[in-house]
Every structure is written in C-alpha cells, then in structure tokens.
Amino acid sequence: MAKTNKFRFSFIIVLLIGIWLLLPHHIRMALTYWFPGIEDYKIFDNRTVIAADDAFIWPLASDYNQTELSSEYRDTLESYQTIAYLVIQNDSIIYEEYWDDFGPESYTNSFSAAKSIVSLLIGAAIDDGYIQSVDQKVGDFLPYMNDGKNAELKIRNLLTMSSGSNWDESYTSPLSMTTKAYYGNNLTDLAKDMYIVDDPGKIYSYKSGDSQLLSQVLIHATGKSLSEYTSEKLWKPMGASQNALWSLDKKNGTEKAYCCFNSNARDFALLGALINHQGYWRNQQIISENYINDATTSANYLKTEDNKPVDFYGFQYWILNYDGMKIPYARGILGQYIFSIPEKNAIIVRLGHKRSKVKVNYHPSEIYSYLEMGINLLK
CATH class of the missing domain: 1.20.5 (Single alpha-helices involved in coiled-coils or other helix-helix interfaces)
Structure with missing residues (x-):
C-alpha cells in the first residue's frame, strides 16, 4: 500500500x-x-537608457524641506504606500521625502507613465524628419497595417487612444492581450495581432496596445531601439543623472513601451520640466514647442464611450483642469505621477505602490490631495 x-x-x-x-x-x-510591482525590473530583462555625462543636478531651494506636511496629507501619502514625494519650483527642489528604504537613486517602475515618454519620442522623430506628422499613416512604417480598416490608422489615433483596435485592456484576465504583453516574451508578434475593428479617430478607449504600436513605428522609422533613441533624444539632453532601465519581453528583445520604464523621482521630474518649458531645456529645444502644446491639449474632438467630449487626454498625456490651471501629467497604474504646473513653474512627482480605485472624470481621486499639498508648499 x-x-x-x-x-x-x-x-x-x-x-x-x-x-x-x-x-x-x-x-x-x-x-x-500574480500582481505587478514597482520593482518588477528585477524579474525582467532590461535595456539600459544611457544617462548624461554632464548630469543636471537639481539645486535645493533655500527653504528646502522647511515645511512640515499636515497629518492629513501625511496620512494620504502613507495610506497609498507612497515611496517618493517630490516638489520642485523654479527648477529647485523645495520638498522631498522617501519611504521604505527608497531614496533619490532608487529605481522604480513608471508603469503607464512610460506612455508619455513614447509620446515625446514621436515628437522627436517628427523633429528629426523620421515621421512626417502625427497624421501620417501607421502602414507607412508597418506594412502589415495596410490591409482593410488597418489602412485608415494614423499615428494621431494611437497617440489619442482612439485606434478602434481589438486590443483587450483587461488587467485581471490571464488571457488578455495586456497580460500577454506584460508577462509574455514576444511583443512584436503580439502587436501584429492587433487589427482595427472600429473607425479610428472617433471614440476614446484606453489601450496599452496603442502605445506599443507607436513604439513599433518609432523602431521602424528611426532604425534604433526605443532605449537607444530615448537616450539620444531625451535622457542625455535633459541631463538625467542615472541610467534608466527599460524592461524587455526577453533578453535582447523589445521594450515594454506602454509601461516599464524604470528610473528615480528626480530624473522623472526632468520630464515635467520639459513640459513646463515647452520642450526647451538646458539651452536647447529638445522637443518642438508645437508638439508639446499639441501633446498637452485635450483631444476634445473625440468622444468617450458614453458620448462625452474627451477633455482629459492629449497625446499619451492626461490633462487635469485644477483650480483654473491646466495640469498635464504622466500616470502609472500604481500611482506613478509626474505633474507639470506651467502657471507656477512647478513639478510634483509621486511614486508608490497604490492608487485610488475611485475616479473623478477619469482622474484617480487621490491626485487632488497630492496637488493640493504640493501647491501649498509653493511660493
């Protein structure tokens, strides 16, 4: 027995x-x-995005960290498991705090905030002449997008999340295209499984596949990997102090463009500065002013699925109207935020493990607290 x-x-x-x-x-x-985490770069292969030799070091304001956050604000930060909160004004740090052994040089995943980086790279490729305009057809770069309804797809449609594609954005199903993209090992083939089912440029519908397809356009247009082009057009010119890591689908593979750009709070803040200064930074026009303005303007000619104007999204940038100010920001699923506040020449970066599940006009509800506490620190 x-x-x-x-x-x-x-x-x-x-x-x-x-x-x-x-x-x-x-x-x-x-x-x-099981669930994505902010240090998932440790479980993926990565490609290095080379930093600048002459790094920009954020100066500390004369009143750096002189103001104490209220207990209410601190409770909000800690209840959503914040690991970094950074406030910059007039290109100097006025407040900075880290939690859980994270610090100014700690890597963390940006998740979908990486989509905004992809958008800036599209602007760079237009400036470089690799792409004619945002209204160029995707099929000009990806021949498999030249059949049937696919042939109608423009770069603009991908930038504004209005592709009308079959991409399944589910985060809970192990069979969804998003799960395959995050945990799979062949993003190029997965992108080829995308096809257009509805008229592009009509309805806003958030799909990570749109960003991944944009990266395929960039790779074919420039002849460079996404990481290489990011280093050349953003990371070095902006003065990033630390190499970034862009997670791949496999060793020497393709960048997870819709997510998974890993860096630190201070270097992420450089992306906010680029928006505040209309693409001009460190004595050079890194991205054209026209593109920055277009990217951070709501695509209100589109409709949501419930037939409302899209007043909250531009070219892979979220747009928030707050206290009479237009605030463009990059956003990740676990509460990764890079807020640009041009009217006050300010940047707020919040990184962490969680965000609110409640949304107000497509914006996670807790971001209003992050903005309020940060703006209260400004001069």
Missing part, C-alpha cells in the same frame, strides 16, 4: 510539472508573480 501511494504521489507531481511546462510563458509568469 505504501509503495502504491508513493507511486500515485510521484505520478501526480510529474503530471503537474508536465501541465506547468505546457502552459504558455505569460501564464506561468502571471501565476508566479
């Missing part, structure tokens, strides 16, 4: 191992790690 039970146990173990090995790569990864 003991030998029979031992045999059965061994058989079950072998069977389970066999089933595990037959599962698709992305499902094995999803079952292993």
